[in-house]
Amino acid sequence: xxxxxxxxxxxxxxxxxxxxxxxxxxxxxxxxxxxxxxxxxxxxxxxxxxxxxxxxxxxxxxxxxxxxxxxxxxxxxxxxxxxxxxxxxxxxxxxxxxxxxxxxxxxxxxxxxxxxxxxxxxxxxxxxxxxxxxxxxxxxxxxxxxxxxxxxxxxxxxxxxxxxxxxxxxxxxxxxxxxxxxxxxxxxxxxxxxxxxxxxxxxxxxxxxxxxxxxxxxxxxxxxxxxxxxxxxxxxxxxxxxxxxxxxxxxxxxxxxxxxxxxxxxxxxxxxxxxxxxxxxxxxxxxxxxxxxxxxxxxxxxxxxxxxxxxxxxxxxxxxxxxxxxxxxxxxxxxxxxxxxxxxxxxxxxxxxxxxxxxxxxxxxxxxxxxxxxxxxxxxxxxxxxxxxxxxxxxxxxxxxx
Amino acid sequence: xxxxxxxxxxxxxxxxxxxxxxxxxxxxxxxxxxxxxxxxxxxxxxxxxxxxxxxxxxxxxxxxxxxxxxxxxxxxxxxxxxxxxxxxxxxxxxxxxxxxxxxxxxxxxxxxxxxxxxxxxxxxxxxxxxxxxxxxxxxxxxxxxxxxxxxxxxxxxxxxxxxxxxxxxxxxxxxxxxxxxxxxxxxxxxxxxxxxxxxxxxxxxxxxxxxxxxxxxxxxxxxxxxxxxxxxxxxxxxxxxxxxxxxxxxxxxxxxxxxxxxxxxxxxxxxxxxxxxxxxxxxxxxxxxxxxxxxxxxxxxxxxxxxxxxxxxxxxxxxxxxxxxxxxxxxxxxxxxxxxxxxxxxxxxxxxxxxxxxxxxxxxxxxxxxxxxxxxxxxxxxxxxxxxxxxxxxxxxxxxxx
Numbered sequence: 001x002x003x004x005x006x007x008x009x010x011x012x013x014x015x016x017x018x019x020x021x022x023x024x025x026x027x028x029x030x031x032x033x034x035x036x037x038x039x040x041x042x043x044x045x046x047x048x049x050x051x052x053x054x055x056x057x058x059x060x061x062x063x064x065x066x067x068x069x070x071x072x073x074x075x076x077x078x079x080x081x082x083x084x085x086x087x088x089x090x091x092x093x094x095x096x097x098x099x100x101x102x103x104x105x106x107x108x109x110x111x112x113x114x115x116x117x118x119x120x121x122x123x124x125x126x127x128x129x130x131x132x133x134x135x136x137x138x139x140x141x142x143x144x145x146x147x148x149x150x151x152x153x154x155x156x157x158x159x160x161x162x163x164x165x166x167x168x169x170x171x172x173x174x175x176x177x178x179x180x181x182x183x184x185x186x187x188x189x190x191x192x193x194x195x196x197x198x199x200x201x202x203x204x205x206x207x208x209x210x211x212x213x214x215x216x217x218x219x220x221x222x223x224x225x226x227x228x229x230x231x232x233x234x235x236x237x238x239x240x241x242x243x244x245x246x247x248x249x250x251x252x253x254x255x256x257x258x259x260x261x262x263x264x265x266x267x268x269x270x271x272x273x274x275x276x277x278x279x280x281x282x283x284x285x286x287x288x289x290x291x292x293x294x295x296x297x298x299x300x301x302x303x304x305x306x307x308x309x310x311x312x313x314x315x316x317x318x319x320x321x322x323x324x325x326x327x328x329x330x331x332x333x334x335x336x337x338x339x340x341x342x343x344x345x346x347x348x349x350x351x352x353x354x355x356x357x358x359x360x361x362x363x364x365x366x367x368x369x370x371x372x373x374x375x376x377x378x379x380x381x382x383x384x385x386x387x388x389x390x391x392x393x394x395x396x397x398x399x400x401x402x
Numbered sequence: 403x404x405x406x407x408x409x410x411x412x413x414x415x416x417x418x419x420x421x422x423x424x425x426x427x428x429x430x431x432x433x434x435x436x437x438x439x440x441x442x443x444x445x446x447x448x449x450x451x452x453x454x455x456x457x458x459x460x461x462x463x464x465x466x467x468x469x470x471x472x473x474x475x476x477x478x479x480x481x482x483x484x485x486x487x488x489x490x491x492x493x494x495x496x497x498x499x500x501x502x503x504x505x506x507x508x509x510x511x512x513x514x515x516x517x518x519x520x521x522x523x524x525x526x527x528x529x530x531x532x533x534x535x536x537x538x539x540x541x542x543x544x545x546x547x548x549x550x551x552x553x554x555x556x557x558x559x560x561x562x563x564x565x566x567x568x569x570x571x572x573x574x575x576x577x578x579x580x581x582x583x584x585x586x587x588x589x590x591x592x593x594x595x596x597x598x599x600x601x602x603x604x605x606x607x608x609x610x611x612x613x614x615x616x617x618x619x620x621x622x623x624x625x626x627x628x629x630x631x632x633x634x635x636x637x638x639x640x641x642x643x644x645x646x647x648x649x650x651x652x653x654x655x656x657x658x659x660x661x662x663x664x665x666x667x668x669x670x671x672x673x674x675x676x677x678x679x680x681x682x683x684x685x686x687x688x689x690x691x692x693x694x695x696x697x698x699x700x701x702x703x704x705x706x707x708x709x710x711x712x713x714x715x716x717x718x719x720x721x722x723x724x725x726x727x728x729x730x731x732x733x734x735x736x737x738x739x740x741x742x743x744x745x746x747x748x749x750x751x752x753x754x755x756x757x758x759x760x761x762x763x764x765x766x767x768x769x770x771x772x773x774x775x776x777x778x779x780x781x782x783x784x785x786x787x788x789x790x791x792x793x794x795x796x797x798x799x800x801x802x803x804x
Contacts, residue, residue, distance in 0.1 A: 001609050001640075002578045004669035005518035008678045015684040046471030053466030056693065060462040063656065064455030069448030070655035102504055102657075102688070109686025113511070113539060116407035117519060133685040137515060176404045207403050238403075253472035253692040254465065255504075267406035276410045282417040283535040284511025286504070289691050290655040291458065 007139040010151070016129050016371040017041050023355075024365050031363075037394045039322070039382045040365035042185065042340065044250035045390075049307035052249060055298020059291040073287030075278065076100025076258070080293050083300035084258055088217070088243065089230060093260060097274065099281060100288050100296075103257040104215045104242040105130050111211065111240065111259070112138040114273075114280050121179060121211075122155035122172035126369055126376030128185040128213070149374050158375040161334065165189030165343075169202045178208050180229075183216040186372045186381035187343040188335025190225045196232045203238040209265070209273075210239040215257075218248040218312050220338045236262035240273075247340065247385070248308050249299040256288060256296045315340045318391045319384035325395040326382075329402045342382040343369070346402070354380050362397040409541040412553070418531050418773040419443050425757075426767050433765075439796045441724070441784045442767035444587065444742065446652035447792075451709035454651060457700020461693040475689030477680065478502025478660070482695050485702035486660055490619070490645065491632060495662060499676065501683060502690050502698075505659040506617045506644040507532045513613065513642065513661070514540040516675075516682050517579060523613075524557035524574035525581045528588055528771055528778030530615070533581040551776050560777040563736065567591030567745075571604045580605060582631075583615040585622060588774045588783035589745040590737025592627045598634045605640040611667070611675075612641040617659075620650040620714050622740045638664035642675075649742065649787070650710050651701040658690060658698045717742045720793045721786035727797040728784075731804045744784040745771070748804070756782045764799040 014022075020040055028036060048056070062068020081095035101107045108130050117139035123131050132154060135141055142152020150156055155175050157167030165187045172178050180199065182191040191199070203210050212229040220227050229239045241260040245251035265273040298304045319336035326333040332345040346354045351368035358364045358380075369379030386394070416424075422442055430438060450458070464470020483497035503509045510532050519541035525533050534556060537543055544554020552558055557577050559569030567589045574580050582601065584593040593601070605612045614631040622629050631641045643662040647653035667675040700706045721738035728735040734747040748756040753770035760766045760782075771781030788796070 001668055001670045002517065002521060002611050004671050004673055004678065005516060005520070007518055008516065008682060009673075011681055011685070015681065018684055041474070043473035046465070046473065047467050048465045048471065050466065053462065056462040056465060057459055060455065060458040060693065060697075063448070063450045063458060064452065065449050069450065071445035071448065071652075072443070072654045073657070102691075105688045106686065109515070110511075112686075113515060114407060114410065115404065116409055117541060118407070119404060130685060137682055137685055139519060209404050250473075252474045253689075255475070255688065255691045266403055268403045269406050271406055271411075276406065279413055279417065280410060280539055282420055283413070283532060283539055284508065284514075286507045286657065287655075289504075289657045289694055291462065291693060292691055295462075 007137055010136050010141070010144055011133060012144065015133060020365065020367060023359065027359055034363045036363045036365060037386070037390045037397070038365040039386060039394055040367050042247065042383045042385050044247065044252050044385050045387045046250055048250055049311065051303035051307055052295065052298050055304065056254070056291060056295040059294035062294070063291065070290035073290050073293060075281060075287065077293050077297070080297050080300070083297060087300050087305065089228060092230060094263065097260050097262050098258050099261070099277065100293060101257045101259060101285070102255040102288050103246060104213060104244040107242050107257060107259045109134050110280060110284060112140070113284065114277055115177060119176035120153060120155070120174065121177045122157055122175035123179045124159050124167055124181060124184065125156040125374060126159065126186055126372030126379070127179065127181055129372060131179040131211070156373060156375070159184070159187060159189065160375055165334070166191055166195045169199065172208065173206045175208055177211050178203060179211045179213065181213040183219055183339035185216065186341055186367065186369065186376065188339035188341040190220060190222070190338045193224065193226055193232070196226055196229060200229070200232045200235050200238055204234065208238070210235070212239050212241045214241055215244040216247055216339055217243070218308060219316060219340055221316070222338055225338060230260070230262070236264040238265070240265065245296055245299060248312065249304070250311060251295070251299070254292050254295055256292050314388070315384045318386060318388065321391060321395060322382050322384060322398070325398050326402070329399060331402060336384070340384040342384070343379055344382060345379050351377055351380055358401065362401040364394055364397055409539055412538050412543065412546055413535060414546065417535060422767065422769060425761065429761055436765045438761075438765045438767060439788070439792045439799070440767040441788060441796055442769050444649065444785045444787050446649065446654050446787050447789045448652055450652055451713065453705035453709055454697065454700050457706065458656070458693060458697040461696035464696070465693065472692035475692050475695060477683060477689065479695050479699070482698050482702070485699060489702050489707065491630060494632060496665065499662050499664050500660050501663070501679065502695060503659045503661060503687070504657040504690050505648060506615060506646040509644050509659060509661045511536050512682060512686060514542070515686065516679055521578035522555060522557070522576065523579045523581060524559055524577035526561050526569055526583060526586065527558040527776060528561065528774030528781070529581065529583055530587040531774060533613070558775060558777070561586070561589060561591065562777055567736070568593055568597045571601065574610065575608045577610055579613050580610050581613045581615065585618040585741035587618065588743055588769065588771065588778065590741035590743040592622060592624070592740045595626065595628055595634070598628055598631060602631070602634045602637050602640055606636065610640070612637070614641050614643045616643055617646040618649055618741055619645070620710060621718060621742055623718070624740055627740060632662070632664070638666040640667070642667065647698055647701060650714065651706070652713060653697070653701070656694050656697055658694050716790070717786045720788060720790065723793060723797060724784050724786060724800070727800050728804070731801060733804060738786070742786040744786070745781055746784060747781050751780075753779055753782055760803065764803040766796055766799055
């Protein structure tokens, strides 16, 4: 038969989050009465607020009318792209630079295909595993080294308390794509203006493209912190930004995101990256559900946008409460003020040992930090995406078992 | 800056359908009063029927409630996969073999990434351009040869009146993936049981995987014609089937499809293709909108399924009417009985000349056959996806100008 793709074969057997879901399921089967609380995957608890729901309902109803029906959705409704431009970029972009998608992770996969197998990437360590895994799948890397637990051909940029979770970029000087996630998943760290200014300068000097994942930017409360890489002068020549409605609007199940590819961004031969991106998107994607897009417009109009602020505040208050409990137990814990994640070091245990301990003792699911990269070893991530009652119950258990 | 991906650079500047849309737009701008009728892209005119719409509305409303809300959609609702199994596969599959997606074209892109750059594909000529274009983008091919208008490294299997639009497979004996679309887009031809039995035997003998695109199978009326490759004994060891709600349920704007990867399908090393498919899907996809999936369940339950049959009949009646008009004008025309497409040869003109002629004279958009491959030269495709009034008006014009 056909040969197995040697690049897919390099991937460890399971993507992180399904592995965690499986462990949780197995524990639940063995302990059917256990009431597990998830502070694990960054999944939103819902339900959607009133005005955002109303926009989705209206869109669905519209599909049953001649006026409201839509066939192929193309690359995104202009009104949606204009509202994104307004809410996230202070109208500094051209809507043509904003392509609507079904989520940042899906766009990461397509972006890897855009750049092809011959580029080399650099990633923060620890970081959201989709960048590395999609890079491996696309054939940009060497083999997985079971000793180092890293892939050959990928430049890992350690982020830890010593560097305030923003990496020394020097090792990335031969990288083509530098993935930066801010607010960071999993550490919750936010890059400041000076760090991003240095990043843009570094990318220019080293002919690299910054792949900036801003999926959590609505959680940034500190007015001094940039919410987009495009707030940095010159970034349009060296950066792509991926974004998502998943965490801001609790749209994990609705599927909506976007990617900004500025017109100023060029390949070495002077050709437009955006042109190739549009061509590839037309080839392997068919647009985002019309209902979802109209829901997205509902999110960004005034009434929906106010609901986004409320949800964001609610999750940040969850983060504050969890952090308070961890601090009370003398746990070394980071972030949570401008991000929905807490990054905690439990002494004397590996990440997976803490995961198992909390699942078995406290029936709490967290995410093992080592699943995000070796620099995450010893840490776990607590997600603040939960209902308040569950968070309070989780805090009681954490205080008991930590 | 970063080097341009040499594979994307191989693609001609425009994917076929956006090129057509641009020509149409330019004509409309120059002739603002012209009432253009599209028999071009296979886009559905809508609106959605009552019961299907109701399922979408209920799903959208549900997202505003604790009980109805869903976060990350995973690989597909079990109920949806069970209903697909019932309606399309007579319950002969395991629901775990059916992964839900946002459409067949998107799955084609991901499937190319599953198999990687080292496989060689064979395609029918003419055929839906996404297979070739995604293969090129993935790096499976050589350069585009402007003289032959074909890509190096792809095996093209001509389909024409002489072979009843089902190809001689012999040239594909060294291909890894053989893309077969039936009912075919664009020719409307349906492979019969004997042809598909030979195809399965050929794939087995030559260690190839059949990539079977059945997106138009609901249009098959002849009970003798197979609606799925899996009706052929042994196909589960050598075939993948892509499918879609776009044309059956007018879901082009809702985005829902699925791919079947049977458990029996193995790579050369004996490993499971399905396992790698699940791993890749978890890595570069995040599931299909929960609202869309519940809409899909509505499509497949009795009331929605009856509406699908009504829509299908309506489109097939459109096809019959267009065909009748073309036959009256002595145009050589094929298909339309078991497919929503008519494949017509207009003597003395190239495909693009006919396209331009019909746009300028009759304000009718068709699709140039040569856009689907060189064996399509001289043909145009007429799509039956239109409102009846538009179809009747188009027929009047066709009778006048052909």
